[in-house]
Amino acid sequence: MIKVKICGITNIEDALAAVDYGADALGFIFFEKSPRYVTAERAREIISYLPPFITTIGVFVNEEQARMKEIMEFAGVNILQLHGDEPSETCTVWHRVIKALRVRHFTDLKPLEAFRVSSFLLDTYSPEQFGGTGQIFNWDIAVEAKRFGRIILSGGLNPDNVEKAIKWVRPYAVDICSGIEEEKGKKDLKKMRLFIERAKGALTQPV
Numbered sequence: 001m002i003k004v005k006i007c008g009i010t011n012i013e014d015a016l017a018a019v020d021y022g023a024d025a026l027g028f029i030f031f032e033k034s035p036r037y038v039t040a041e042r043a044r045e046i047i048s049y050l051p052p053f054i055t056t057i058g059v060f061v062n063e064e065q066a067r068m069k070e071i072m073e074f075a076g077v078n079i080l081q082l083h084g085d086e087p088s089e090t091c092t093v094w095h096r097v098i099k100a101l102r103v104r105h106f107t108d109l110k111p112l113e114a115f116r117v118s119s120f121l122l123d124t125y126s127p128e129q130f131g132g133t134g135q136i137f138n139w140d141i142a143v144e145a146k147r148f149g150r151i152i153l154s155g156g157l158n159p160d161n162v163e164k165a166i167k168w169v170r171p172y173a174v175d176i177c178s179g180i181e182e183e184k185g186k187k188d189l190k191k192m193r194l195f196i197e198r199a200k201g202a203l204t205q206p207v
Contacts, residue, residue, distance in 0.1 A: 002166055003173035004199050005057065005152065006180075006192065008036035014187040015046050021196045025055040027081065027175070030063070030071050035184040036177065043075040057081050057098065065093060081121065088114040098152065103141050112148040119172055120145060124155035136161070142169045159194040166202035174199050 006018040007027030015026055028043040029036045038046075047056055058077035060068050062084035072080065082090065083100040088111075091097045097117040101108065104125040112120060122145055124137045136156030145151050150172035157165055158179035166174060178184070180191040 002171070002199050002203060003152075004196050005173055005175040006177075006187070006196075007057075007059065007154075007175055008034075008177040008181075008185065009046065010036055010038050010042070010185045012046050012049050014189070014192075016049060017187070017189050018192060018196070019050060019054055021193045022200055023054075023196055024173070025057055025079075026050070027057045027059050027177070028075065028077060029059045030068075031059065031061040031083070033061075040071045040075045043071075043077065047076045055079060059083050059100075062086065065090065079118070083121075083123075088116070091115055091117050100154075103137055103145075106141055106144060109141065109145050109148070112145065115148075117149065119150035119152050120148060121152040121154055121175055136165075139165060139168045142171060146171075157195075159191055159198055162195055162199050163202040166199060170203070 003024040005025040005027055006023045009015050009026045009028055018026060028038050031037060056077045057079045058072050059081045079096045080094050081098040081100060091099060098119050098121050099115050099117045100121040100123055102123050102125040122142050124135045142151055142153055152173040152175050153165060153169050153171040154175035157174055157176045162174060176195055180187055180195050182188045
């Protein structure tokens with residue numbers, strides 16, 4: 001069954017609802033320029049309310065390694081997600097890493113050859129921001145990317161297109177942030193529930 005990551009968690013209500021609805025992982029953004037930024041203290045508090053077996057992911061953008069280690073250990077985050085322009089050498093220091101890549105052309109996949117990570121998260125390219133654009137990209141690029149490793153599909157997903165996206169790409173997981181928000185940093189719980197239900201059921205239905 002497809003894995004679902006709900007990213008941009010900033011409050012306990014959204015976190016617990018995501019878990020109740022069946023999310024496998026929650027993402028916490030430790031990038032101060034993001035409207036969904038959370039402090040290590042806030043993330044630690046939210047994570048303390050989570051049941052066991054829920055994966056927590058710390059999202060960083062071009063951060064110093066010592067600082068990332070400090071935040072992850074303090075907050076209790078399981079997995080590191082690098083969402084900036086980090087070189088492949090950065091990933092070798094960590095046990096489990098998700099490397100995010102913003103794509104618009106097939107040629108954007110070339111850097112994946114240099115990375116040895118747990119999975120790749122593919123997001124829509126934007127010159128202004130590192131994520132949360134709400135725009136999709138050519139899913140055929142994601143299909144091609146599967147030859148490099150596990151793919152987490154992101155970028156413009158929402159409850160209306162997630163089933164189509166999963167059947168098209170058949171990724172390891174899907175990631176959503178802005179597509180289920182009432183406002184930046186606050187989830188629409190009805191949309192979140194519908195997204196998770198449709199994602200989980202997408203591959204149980206005929207293609």
